[in-house]
Amino acid sequence: MINTAVNIAGVELKNPIMTASGTFGSGEEYSEFVDLNKLGAVVTKGVANVPWQGNPTPRIAETYGGMLNAIGLQNPGIDVLIQRDIPFLKKFDTKIVVNVCGKTIEDYCEVVERLSQEEVDLLEINISCPNVKEGGIAFGQNPAAVEMITKELKKRAKQPIIMKLSPNVTDITEIAKAAEAGGADALSLINTLTGMKIDIYKKTFALANKTGGLSGPAIKPIAIRMVYQVANAVKLPIIGMGGISNTEDAIEFLMAGANAVAVGTMNFRNPYVTEEIVNGIEQFMMQYGYESLADMRI
Amino acid sequence: MTKKWKETVTIIEQKQIAEGIFSLWIQTEKIGKEAVPGQFVNLYCKDKSRLLPRPISICEIDDTKKRLRVVYRVAGKGTEEISQYMAGNTLEIEGPLGNGFPLKNGKKVFLIGGGIGIPPMLELAKQLEGEKQIIVGYRSETFLKEDLEKYGKVFIATEDGSVGVKGNVLDCIKENGLEADIIFACGPTPMLRAIKEYAQNMKIEAWISLEERMACGIGACLACVCQSKDVDEHTNVKNKRICKDGPVFLAEEVEL
Numbered sequence: 001m002i003n004t005a006v007n008i009a010g011v012e013l014k015n016p017i018m019t020a021s022g023t024f025g026s027g028e029e030y031s032e033f034v035d036l037n038k039l040g041a042v043v044t045k046g047v048a049n050v051p052w053q054g055n056p057t058p059r060i061a062e063t064y065g066g067m068l069n070a071i072g073l074q075n076p077g078i079d080v081l082i083q084r085d086i087p088f089l090k091k092f093d094t095k096i097v098v099n100v101c102g103k104t105i106e107d108y109c110e111v112v113e114r115l116s117q118e119e120v121d122l123l124e125i126n127i128s129c130p131n132v133k134e135g136g137i138a139f140g141q142n143p144a145a146v147e148m149i150t151k152e153l154k155k156r157a158k159q160p161i162i163m164k165l166s167p168n169v170t171d172i173t174e175i176a177k178a179a180e181a182g183g184a185d186a187l188s189l190i191n192t193l194t195g196m197k198i199d200i201y202k203k204t205f206a207l208a209n210k211t212g213g214l215s216g217p218a219i220k221p222i223a224i225r226m227v228y229q230v231a232n233a234v235k236l237p238i239i240g241m242g243g244i245s246n247t248e249d250a251i252e253f254l255m256a257g258a259n260a261v262a263v264g265t266m267n268f269r270n271p272y273v274t275e276e277i278v279n280g281i282e283q284f285m286m287q288y289g290y291e292s293l294a295d296m297r298i
Numbered sequence: 299m300t301k302k303w304k305e306t307v308t309i310i311e312q313k314q315i316a317e318g319i320f321s322l323w324i325q326t327e328k329i330g331k332e333a334v335p336g337q338f339v340n341l342y343c344k345d346k347s348r349l350l351p352r353p354i355s356i357c358e359i360d361d362t363k364k365r366l367r368v369v370y371r372v373a374g375k376g377t378e379e380i381s382q383y384m385a386g387n388t389l390e391i392e393g394p395l396g397n398g399f400p401l402k403n404g405k406k407v408f409l410i411g412g413g414i415g416i417p418p419m420l421e422l423a424k425q426l427e428g429e430k431q432i433i434v435g436y437r438s439e440t441f442l443k444e445d446l447e448k449y450g451k452v453f454i455a456t457e458d459g460s461v462g463v464k465g466n467v468l469d470c471i472k473e474n475g476l477e478a479d480i481i482f483a484c485g486p487t488p489m490l491r492a493i494k495e496y497a498q499n500m501k502i503e504a505w506i507s508l509e510e511r512m513a514c515g516i517g518a519c520l521a522c523v524c525q526s527k528d529v530d531e532h533t534n535v536k537n538k539r540i541c542k543d544g545p546v547f548l549a550e551e552v553e554l
Contacts, residue, residue, distance in 0.1 A: 025518035029542070032302060032516070045520075051534045058511040060521040062376075065347045067513065074520045076534030216349050268514045269342065269349050271304055271392070 002285045003292050004278075006040070006260050008237045009160035009185035011121045013040035013095055013260060016293055017250070017278045020241050020264030021046055021099035021124060021164070022071065026085035027092075033271035038278050040260060041095035044085060046126045048101050049110040051077035061197045061206035066216030066243070067265060068195050070209035073101050073129055078114045086118055095121040097162070101129060105149055109156055116158040123159050125149070128166030128191035129213070140166040140191075143178035150182025160185035162239060165230075167219075168194050172226050173233035180234045188239035188262065189230060190223045216265040217243045224256045228298075231257025245273065247280025254281075255298045300332040302516070304340075304392040310365065311385050316441035318372045319414070320381045321357070323365055329393045330363045335401075335422040336484075336507055336546045339368065339393035340515045341380055348376045351392060353512050353541070355484070357417035357442075358424070369417035369442065395515050396545045399482050399505055403427040408478040409450065410467050410493060411435070412485025416442055418507060422482055423449035431476055435467040435485065468492055478502060487554055494549040504549040510540050517542025525553040 004015040018041040024030055027042045036042060054074025061068045075081075081098065089096045098120050102108035112123060127140035127149060139145045146163065153161055163179040165172060167190040176187055192213025197206035223242025231238055240258025244250050245266040253261045266273045290296050310323040329339065333356055340351030358367035372378050383389060399418075405428045411419040412435040420442055423430055430450030434443070438458045446452050454462030455470035463470040467489060470476075483493045484507035497504035510522035523537040527550065530538045538544065538552065 023514075023519060029514070029516045029518040033304070045518075053535045053537065054520065054523065057521075057523060059523070060350075060511050060513050060519075062348065062350045065349065067349060069513070069519075069521065071520050074523070074533065074535065074537060076532070080534045217346070265349065265513075268519065269351065271514075271516070 001291070002282060004282055004285070006293055008122065008239070008260055009162070011095055011160065015040040015278050015281065016254065016260035017274055017281070018097065018239060018260055018262040019043050019267070019274060020262040021126065023264040023267050026081070027089055028085075030267065030271060034275045036089075036092040036094050038275050039094045040278075041097050041121070042089055042092075043097040043124060043262060044081065044099055045075060046073050046099040046101035046129070047075045047078050047081045047111060048073070048103075049078055049107045049114070051075065051080075056208040058206065058208055061212065063195070063197055063214065064218060066214055066218035068197055068207060068212035068214055069192070070207045070212035072209065075101070078111050082114065082118060086120065090119060097122040097124050099124045099126055099164070101126040105152055108149065108153060112153050112157045116156070120159055122162055122186070123157055124162040124164050124188055125153060126164050126191070128164050137166050137168060140175065141169050143174050146175055146178040147182040150179050150184050154183040162186040162188050164191055165189040166191045167222060167226055167242075173229050176230040176234045176236075180236055184236060186237040186239065187230060187234065188241065190219070190226050190242045193219055193222065215243070217245050219243045220249060224252055227253055227258050228256040244277070245269075247277050247284060250277050250281060251284055251296065254293055254296045257297055259293070300334065300337070300394055302332070302393055302395060303328045304390065305329060306388050307391050309383055309385055309387045309389055312381070312383060314381075315369065316439045319369065319441050320372065321367060321369045322380075323367050324389060324391065326364060326366055326391070329391065330359055330366050333359050333363075333366060333394040334398040335359075335425050336398035336418050337394040337396045338545065339366070339391050340395060341368070342390040342392070343376045343379050345379055348379070350513055351515055352376050352380065353395070353515055355418040355507070356394065356421060358421050371414040392515065396541060397543070399507070399546050401426055402480055405429070405479040406477065407431065408433060408471070408476070408481045408483070410481060410483035410485065412467060412489040413437065415483070415485030415489070415507065418484050419482070420445055420449075431478060433467045433470050433476070435470070435489065436461070466492070468496060481505065483507070490549075491554040494554060497549055505546050506549050506552075507545045508540050508547060508552065509545065512541050515541045527551055527553060
């Protein structure tokens with residue numbers, strides 16, 4: 001009997017397929033293509049205590065096998081998420097993960113506290129966005145800051161917290177260990193890699209923000225390496241992501257040490273991809289004789 | 299909001315109709331049935347290094363609702379790849395996307411297209427009932443002129459003066475002494491900005507179709523926003539999603 005279920009910090013997901021924050025809205029737009037009931041969890045786009053306007057356009061640029069984005073965490077604020085998006089997601093048999101962002105520790109704490117009474121399964125803390133000037137990556141690149149913010153959030157959070165890590169660091173295992181020391185319940189990695197593109201014919205930056213976060217198939221080998229390193233450095237459950245475009249990629253992350261995986265940029269090319277991977281993993285396990293996800297680890 | 303799908307379609311015909319401008323007819327199962335003028339489709343490259351879809355406006359929907367025409371400009375490697383496909387080849391497309399133009403019939407209308415903003419005006423001209431004055435602006439070489447002439451009176455402006463009025467679409471309106479009760483327009487931002495101002499001065503309603511770099515095309519990623527006059531109901535900030543809330547907006551709702 002094949003079991004695709006996975007337990008992340010006490011929350012049982014029916015399968016290890018999640019959506020990567022920022023690529024799936026709050027699920028509503030993609031529900032026209034995907035049966036959300038089939039997914040292990042839906043991870044919402046990052047939400048702050050108040051609405052954020054985001055960056056000027058152009059906010060995205062295509063690159064070879066990937067894309068750069070500098071959306072700047074535009075979001076409607078926690079009130080709208082609570083009034084509109086959580087009730088929408090509650091209609092489906094899937095777990096709800098809310099991604100939390102902020103400019104200051106107080107911002108993060110406020111969002112986490114506001115969510116304490118809500119029927120949300122997990123919180124993912126974005127300390128790794130490369131596209132905002134304050135907060136985001138500024139916290140995620142410093143082990144002491146990561147430990148401190150994790151501790152503060154753990155004091156307030158009613159749900160388990162997943163710290164989302166940036167690959168834009170010298171040694172990601174140091175950051176992972178700091179999150180573990182701070183009491184994190186799980187880790188997710190990787191966020192995007194900071195990049196830049198110049199339009200040589202117009203002699204301008206492709207993004208209004210000049211720099212952006214690189215995602216898509218181009219970054220997958222880096223993500224696999226980092227998941228493997230972190231899986232061998234901490235005891236926490238890991239949600240692996242970075243360039244997953246099909247079942248084979250998802251399996252690769254599970255083998256590298258991820259307990260679950262999130263699909264991001266590929267939703268833009270193939271809106272059906274998450275559901276395809278859910279089915280694909282089960283078939284792969286059947287074909288190659290794996291009974292549980294844990295058996296797949298290398 | 300119309301239903302949308304991603305499907306594999308067959309190319310019926312592809313030909314170049316002006317320098318760098320291609321006309322593509324495709325056979326669809328579902329997308330054509332729901333499509334309305336002013337909506338767009340996402341075209342996907344076969345080369346997987348080019349990840350993101352190319353959003354292209356719908357130029358024509360045939361009577362059977364099973365065939366769609368898009369007319370696009372080769373603007374980079376992705377559209378160059380697509381321009382090389384031939385009749386019989388397949389193509390992945392997603393749609394119909396966006397809101398489309400409101401069909402406000404029985405009025406004296408300006409349908410204004412600038413450059414690669416001209417194609418969506420063709421299906422709109424076909425479906426809209428009223429006194430249609432179609433004003434189109436080109437750099438130099440014209441395209442879709444004969445198609446448009448079937449559905450209304452066509453006035454042309456060219457930047458170099460080689461055809462019609464020398465200048466832009468507003469010069470063309472002035473020179474021909476044209477008037478309207480309502481405007482529908484698609485084209486480059488400076489043109490739309492000028493049309494918005496013109497409509498405000500003349501106190502007439504103007505519907506404009508915007509464009510921006512897009513990723514998802516369905517309203518999830520928030521890449522293709524434009525600034526709105528008021529706080530938008532969905533985003534809760536002064537931003538609207540061009541791919542989902544647009545691409546067609548009432549001119550006074552958006553800041554250009």
